[in-house]
Amino acid sequence: MKVLEIEHITKKAGRRTLVDDMSFDILQGDVCGFVGPNGAGKTTLIRMITGLIRPEDGNIRIEGFDVQRDRMKALAQVGAIVESPIFFPYMSGQDNLLNLVKLHANIPKEQRAPRVDEVLRIVGLEARGKDKVKTYSLGMKQRLGIAQALLGNPKLIILDEPANGLDPMGIRELRNLILELNAKHGITFFVSSHLLDELQRICSRFVIIKEGKLVWQGTQEQWQQIAGSISLEDHFVEMMTS
Amino acid sequence: MMALLHSEWERLLKRKIFWLFLAAIPLIIVATAKYYLGHNAAIPMGSPEHTTAENFPVMAMIEQLIIVFNVLALILLTLSFTEEYRSGQLRMIMLRAYSSAQLFWAKWLAFALMMALFFIFYLIAAVIAGALFFKSSPEQVLFYYDHVVSNRDMILYTLSYYGMAYASIIGMASVFIGIGVISRSSTAAIGLGMGFLLCSLGYPLIFELSNRSFGLGLPSMLKYLSLSEIQFSGIAVMMSDAQGLKPLHAGTWMSGVIAVYTAVFMGASCLIFTKSDRWI
Numbered sequence: 264m265k266v267l268e269i270e271h272i273t274k275k276a277g278r279r280t281l282v283d284d285m286s287f288d289i290l291q292g293d294v295c296g297f298v299g300p301n302g303a304g305k306t307t308l309i310r311m312i313t314g315l316i317r318p319e320d321g322n323i324r325i326e327g328f329d330v331q332r333d334r335m336k337a338l339a340q341v342g343a344i345v346e347s348p349i350f351f352p353y354m355s356g357q358d359n360l361l362n363l364v365k366l367h368a369n370i371p372k373e374q375r376a377p378r379v380d381e382v383l384r385i386v387g388l389e390a391r392g393k394d395k396v397k398t399y400s401l402g403m404k405q406r407l408g409i410a411q412a413l414l415g416n417p418k419l420i421i422l423d424e425p426a427n428g429l430d431p432m433g434i435r436e437l438r439n440l441i442l443e444l445n446a447k448h449g450i451t452f453f454v455s456s457h458l459l460d461e462l463q464r465i466c467s468r469f470v471i472i473k474e475g476k477l478v479w480q481g482t483q484e485q486w487q488q489i490a491g492s493i494s495l496e497d498h499f500v501e502m503m504t505s
Numbered sequence: 506m507m508a509l510l511h512s513e514w515e516r517l518l519k520r521k522i523f524w525l526f527l528a529a530i531p532l533i534i535v536a537t538a539k540y541y542l543g544h545n546a547a548i549p550m551g552s553p554e555h556t557t558a559e560n561f562p563v564m565a566m567i568e569q570l571i572i573v574f575n576v577l578a579l580i581l582l583t584l585s586f587t588e589e590y591r592s593g594q595l596r597m598i599m600l601r602a603y604s605s606a607q608l609f610w611a612k613w614l615a616f617a618l619m620m621a622l623f624f625i626f627y628l629i630a631a632v633i634a635g636a637l638f639f640k641s642s643p644e645q646v647l648f649y650y651d652h653v654v655s656n657r658d659m660i661l662y663t664l665s666y667y668g669m670a671y672a673s674i675i676g677m678a679s680v681f682i683g684i685g686v687i688s689r690s691s692t693a694a695i696g697l698g699m700g701f702l703l704c705s706l707g708y709p710l711i712f713e714l715s716n717r718s719f720g721l722g723l724p725s726m727l728k729y730l731s732l733s734e735i736q737f738s739g740i741a742v743m744m745s746d747a748q749g750l751k752p753l754h755a756g757t758w759m760s761g762v763i764a765v766y767t768a769v770f771m772g773a774s775c776l777i778f779t780k781s782d783r784w785i
Contacts, residue, residue: 314600315600315782315783315784315785316782316784317782334604335602335603335604336602337602338600338601339602342600346596348597349594349596349597350597351516351589353519354516354519358519359597362512362515363512363597363601365508365511365512365515366509366512366602367601367602368508411597415601
């Protein structure tokens, strides 16, 4: 079943085409890596998926709901971190989540506080939940970012460069968290990153873009077959430079 | 929508500025009372400028409306619209299943409720300070009134004055929201907001000077195109009972000015906020 459908999406900024006629699907249960060099249009596409910006052309559907025409229903299925997770710094991590959980109609009032405690526990922040966000490290903010993405029990989680600024321990924790959430809760992930090596460890599928255009999409096995004897990283560099 | 309003309201309450201003209100009231006590020494009893226990709430509002309440509105709106948007904090809200228009109106409503709360608290503090610092008088002399009024009428006058002052703040706030929505930074929003306030203060002076110096013969009501002039003297003119001012239809004119400011700037701000791409 298709969780995310990208259909002939085009986005321009002035005369520049940031995303050009891009189409692909993400299936339920996928952990999909979204790969491309800086400026390829990854964050622009993620902004369109999450309804922050509008495409000039094309359709984006989440669980069958069109993001432009049926925004509320579409976004109710998604949790996301776009670029870096920025919270309200004058509030604690727990208060930030309590403030945001109100905005999920599917969580009854009496279940809001337990849900916040639950997501804090899932991301391993239960001990620091009452501390102000401004005292958090980057890794803790990333984990809190995932916690806020989990709040509404989404079917799809979109993470934009989630490993940015994380140390090796933080990257490992993040990887384990994504795999655990995918395996235990069946959440579909769409993860953009430069760290191909890292994505290889968690992703079953890949979407590769370059200069706003789709270059290749398929499963990790298919990619390895195409790459042959060379590493995926070398093959990726070849794709980007050819 | 109620959840969104609740979320906005909660964040405003968590800000230090809310509690700082709430704590500052009694201090502002006491400072204003001290000023009027000194002022009373030079003002005869029968003057509308003479402060009594009963008219102090109105006098305290006249004294602080332009600077304290306008600047507070500017700061709150800059934090709510510009800072949250430009810093990327608002992205966490915008990713949820709500429309931009709902978010815009929730922010406006949370601000309007907060200002109403400040006005109520200010009125209560002013009533208490009036009773503590000033002598009571059985009758009150009002600006632009041909006759004195009873203390019962003074209560109604005070409530009406605060209502109009609140409406003027909403009008001023609509301009600040417009500035907040287009500003690239909080500094720019505060700077442009202060600039608008200064222009609003300067316009009546320039208008009157030009009208008199060049003999333009323009209607004097045109000076009330300035929101700060409405706040400074317009509200009293609007609520006037003097026969000489009746033909000016001041109430209709100034209510219309406030309504036009509010409709134009809120409409434009909402359009910009909802229609533009959010590169945050």
